Amino acid sequence: MxxxxxxxxxxxxxxxxxxxxxxxxxxxxxEEHVESAVEISRREREERRKRLRSDRPVHISQPVVYDHFYQNRNSTFYDKSRIPPGWLDCPAVGKEIGCIIPSKVPLGESYNDCVPPGKRYSFKQAVHKQEVLGRKLGLVIDLTNTSRYYQTTDLKKKGIKHVKIQCRGRDAVPENASVNTFVYEVSQFLLRQKSNKYILVHCTHGHNRTGYMIIHYLMRTQPMSVTQAINFFSEARPPGIYKPDYIDALYAFYHERRPESLVCPPTPEWKRSSDLDLNGEAAADDDDDDGAPTALPENHETDVMLxxxxxxxxxxxxxxxxxxxxxxxxxxxxxxxxxxxxxxxxxxxxxxxxxxxxxxxxxxxxxxxxxxxxxxxxxxxxxxxxxxxxxxxxxxxxxxxxxxxxxxxxxxxxxxxxxxxxxxxxxxxxxxxxxxxxxxxxxxxxxxxxxxxxxxxxxxxxxxxxxxxxxxxxxxxxxxxxxxxxxxxxxxxxxxxxxxxxxxxxxxxxxxxxxxxxxxxxxxxxxxxxxPYVPRTHEGLLKWKYAQLNSVDFLFEIGSDDHEQLFLHERGRKKLMEGNTAEFREVSDPPSSFSGKIIECSWDPDRQVWVYMRIRTDKSTPNDINTYRKVMQSINDNITEEILLNEINEIIRLPIYADRIRMDSKAHLHTNSARRR
Incomplete structure (x- = not known):
């Protein structure tokens, strides 16, 4: 070049x-059409209030306890026999998406007293439904934030693997680490299976968290945009994701702009009419949190120093x-x-x-x-x-x-x-x-x-x-x-x-x-x-540093007698560097605050001490003793900028360089002219 x-x-x-x-x-x-959404919300609320005044739904069995739970967010009491709001009328499963089947949570037999026979959906029914369609389940991924809905023993008896990825259902989208776990589990299952088995994925209702995870999987395994993936899921599991913050999070994660034409589906009727609070609103979705709910983190738009x-x-x-x-x-x-x-x-x-x-x-x-x-x-x-x-x-x-x-x-x-x-x-x-x-x-x-x-x-x-x-x-x-x-x-x-x-x-x-x-x-x-590429230490790959910036990474520790010590590695073990000391200049923190950390130090030839430069948070071990020796040799040899340039001026006149420099220069000029055409 x-x-x-x-x-x-x-x-x-x-x-x-x-x-x-x-x-x-x-x-x-x-721009969001806030006015129309508010008007719709008000109209629906008034209709629900009228229904409430005329006929309170009998399926709100413990309204006082339920309302108290949401008013007192520090409460640890929860009625674990209560079915999730909206679960009864929520469709059990969606269409298959590749080998993935989105589903609402199957409820164990302990909930049978709360569920009419015609609306029961346990793993027994879930497995049977899929077998009728010619699908054999091999993996269940549970995204709920509780273990109260069913026991996994029946799954294990049938040879179905169960993976639990706990995700809060209220006030938060699944964490990125949880998404990575989901994609990894699905990918590994498909890679290892010998027969065509299916994966049943469920949160509480099988829409928001389930859709969020499946869309992430589609985005990472198929050439499609977020909009295409959202539509793909909504067709398989109508109405799809209906929480706006989940949709916004998907576009933000994949650095895509959300189309103005994309409208978040309204809350499904089976969810809106399932439970009503004292104002006639659809009750806040507890979405299976066992403990106190966690508020969304505040978004502070501040300039953070990188x-x-x-x-x-x-x-x-x-x-x-x-x-x-x-x-x-x-x-x-x-x-x-x-x-x-x-x-x-x-x-x-x-x-x-x-x-x-x-x-x-x-x-x-x-x-x-x-x-x-x-x-x-x-x-x-x-x-x-x-x-x-x-x-x-x-x-x-x-x-x-x-x-x-x-x-x-x-x-x-x-x-x-x-x-x-x-x-x-x-x-x-x-x-x-x-x-x-x-x-x-x-x-x-x-x-x-x-x-x-x-x-x-x-x-x-x-x-x-x-x-x-x-x-x-x-x-x-x-x-x-x-x-x-x-x-x-x-x-x-x-x-x-x-x-x-x-x-x-x-x-x-x-x-x-x-x-x-x-x-x-x-x-x-x-x-x-x-x-060639040489892993680890490459003796032919050379670094020259300005004299004052030659450095060594030590492990700094303070012993029981408050004695400051510097350690290196030798054959994989700590080696105490006796006679070596470090000075912490222009640092307000006491030396004790650096104990146990890897610190980069430069050499002060006048005082014959190491001078602290920074903490190496990117390293978990100090330099090897051989690296230290080479740095010290470089410091002692003191190859200055002037010496280096004089050496290079002689080197480039050697035949090994002169001929190739001419060839490389011509090639570079040819490449540049080709780019300009």
Whole structure:
């Protein structure tokens, strides 16, 4: 790429940076027809009040206790024999959605005295209904927030697996972690079953929570929009989701704009007429909460300062995390098991010293800036995008990474693509607005095919072609369409491929590029252009840091005698670094507040002490003793910026560089001219 390229500090718009406002008209939320809804509500309320005055429904067996429960939210008393409001007249099941059957909660025999024989719906009836239709149940997913409705023993006798995912029914949509669990359980069941068995999913009535979960599953496994998924569910289980906050949450989660034409269905008649409060209103849906209800969290629209320590994404099930860890180990050809203490498998550079400086003369290297961000690997799967941090914890983020063979709007994600990169926070110079950005600098697996043996330059080019370009293509098509329903600007971070340059440009990188960066940088990375991907410590991947920023990550502890101690790792165990001390300068908190934490420290050569820089929340273990030794060698060798530039000026005159620089420069010019056509 390279000599003639513009080393601007700000990324080019073509790399996923087009401002949303420049692509489509500013989106404003559709106006709600509040007046008509209020009028309808008032009219229905007056009608119910009239019915109440003339004839109180006899099925409100304990109105005083029921009303007291909702007036006193700290009460722990609840009539556990009472059937859920609206349950009697709520249709039992909906149509199948693939292999999923939405259902209201089956009630155990203990409720028979409260339910007329013709309206009973237990698991015995549920199983029978499906068998009549030629369907055999293999899994039941229970989304209620209680265990009082039925016993699971009968299910186990029939060989039907029962999974409980507790979700509050009142004042909250299911948590993102619960959604991840639901999608994982459904996917694993379908993957492992040998015969075509079905999944019965139920909350209390089988509409809001059930629909919310099923729509999430459809969104992550089928190429469709939120609107299509909502309509799909409402056709299978009329009237579909009827709580507006659930519908709004779905559009918000998948970064889609809600069409103005989409109208939330009214509360079904069987629910509105099931129970009436003293004002003739449909009673607040207890929706099976065993304990005191929890209010919706308040939405405080404030500008929150972004930091590198922020936890990104949503928790995933433990078993799914284990599977993904094993996938990483297998694809990177690591034999160590991951069921015990799992270590992050990503490639790590070593500090540049006078010994390994000679590698620059022996092999062909490119250079890039060393961003002061947070290291993440990224695993892209059909059902989502997952960030893998330095502690080897994995969390899901909602992003779009379509494949080329799925060109166009609504294309599916890559099936198992593994990337490596760093998350940085840009501060825009004019507005001071912060933007989080993921800089991808390597790719190890493409669509379930390992490519770690290929040279870096091939992997780097494939990264642009197979990951960045399809994403930009889809973004362009969506923004240019009549209905730009997806908003890339609402994704948790932006994405681009990190640039690498010829060694001949290092002076320009140091003098012009790094000073203009909108995020912190602390040095350079030297990448072997022909190197394979090497997991863990890569002796040929070199990092040079400004002298004052050379650092080591220690475990800091205060002993029983208040003695401050610094620890490293040696062969997987803590190693006390006797004679090493840390000073906490310009920090208001006492040293005791840092005890038990991983702290990054720089070296003060004058006082011969380590100086605290920051807490490494992204790491759970300190540096290895070998890393410490290499950093100390780098500090002692003191390769300054001037020394480095002088060395590079000599290196690029060597035949190994001179010939390839000419070829790469021509190739870069050809690529640029082709793009301009």
């Amino acid at each position: 390279i000599v003639g390229m513009d080393l601007n500090a700000f990324p080019l718009p073509e790399d996923d940076e087009d401002p949303y406002e420049t692509q489509i008209e500013h989106y404003s939320a559709p 930091t590198n320590d922020d936890v990104l994404g949503d928790e995933i099930p433990h078993d799914q995390q284990v599977q993904m860890r094993q996938f990483c180990y297998q694809q990177l050809k690591l034999n160590t098991g991951v069921r015990g203490h799992a270590q992050f498998p990503g490639s790590h550079p070593v500090s540049l010293n006078r010994d390994n400086l000679q590698l620059l003369r022996q092999r062909y290297y490119y250079a890039t800036w060393k961003a002061d961000g947070t290291r993440y690997m990224m695993l892209i799967t059909i059902d989502g995008c997952y960030l893998i941090d330095r502690s080897f914890n994995i969390r899901r983020v909602q992003m779009r990474f379509p494949c080329w063979h799925n060109k166009g709007v609504g294309g599916m994600n890559h099936p198992l693509t593994l990337l490596d990169g760093e998350m940085i926070i840009d501060t825009l110079p004019d507005s001071r607005k912060q933007e989080r950005r993921y800089l991808i600098y390597d790719m190890m697996v493409l669509n379930n095919e390992p490519i770690i043996e290929r040279p870096f330059y091939e992997r780097w080019k494939m990264l642009e072609k197979e990951v960045i370009e399809p994403r930009n293509y889809e973004r362009h098509n969506i923004y240019q369409s009549r209905n730009p329903y997806y908003r890339f600007d609402l994704e948790p971070f932006r994405v681009r491929r990190k640039d690498f340059w010829l060694l001949s440009t290092v002076n320009k990188v140091l003098k012009e590029f790094i000073p203009k960066l909108s995020h912190e940088a602390d040095g350079l990375i030297f990448q072997g252009w022909d190197d």
